[in-house]
Amino acid sequence: MRKLLVCSLLIWMAMPLGAQVAERSRAEIETFNRQFVEAMRQMDNIAIMELWADDGISLLPATKPIVGKAAIQAFMESVTSQLKGARMERFELQCSGIEVNGEMATEWCVEHQVVHLADGKPPFDGRGHMLLVLRRGADGKWRILREMWNQAEAE
């Protein structure tokens, strides 16, 4: 274990500074992704909204662009209120292609969710793709600046 740590440290020290910064940003974005998954699994709107930038924009299919954190929050609350008694049975997110440039980054994700609905309705089982643009705030935290979602291909 100690040998592994020393090796990791040596690899890290051998990297040019730019690569070290990019590596750190990627690790931070992976942490962001885990927080996003956890918030979605809990259907925790407060935790989800903490991951959005104030000037964030969400682009959903067949929906007017939702511009600004306040509008996104209102949209999420309206969805939640229509889904009383619903429970996220499963939420999986596989993100790839993290690209970082300074305080901006992008990644794209394959998403699968199964939502258990109330009143004996059949569960919602949906698969989609997401494109995210993230920005690191002055506090060092990555937040969603742009999000777009569309439907995945049939299995």
Add this chain to the structure above:
Amino acid sequence: MRKLLVCSLLIWMAMPLGAQVAERSRAEIETFNRQFVEAMRQMDNIAIMELWADDGISLLPATKPIVGKAAIQAFMESVTSQLKGARMERFELQCSGIEVNGEMATEWCVEHQVVHLADGKPPFDGRGHMLLVLRRGADGKWRILREMWNQAEAE
């Protein structure tokens, strides 16, 4: 006219360097947008592909992610070959929210296209939203790193 030029120059000189750079990037991206519109209007796949980064990814609805410029080109050629005799009657793009950070930028666009089809078929009239992530190459040109499209809301 001369007064206007002097005024513009004075405003430019009064800007902090960072703002000048961001202003220049925004102007470059507006040029990129005009080139994109022109290439789409002409249905000119060669000109469109010049606007893509080698490691670009396109995310279209109900379609597997198209990864890399070669795959995107093959996809576009397959679409074109299925649309023999088609002509772009109208292609409009309204882009907003340009955000630049160093060599990376993002914007989102509202798109409307009317494609005249051959064999007396009714024209295709579609409206969508696009989310773009652009990267400036070593040659100073902005190219598409990520593109996602989804359907716009009903009118």
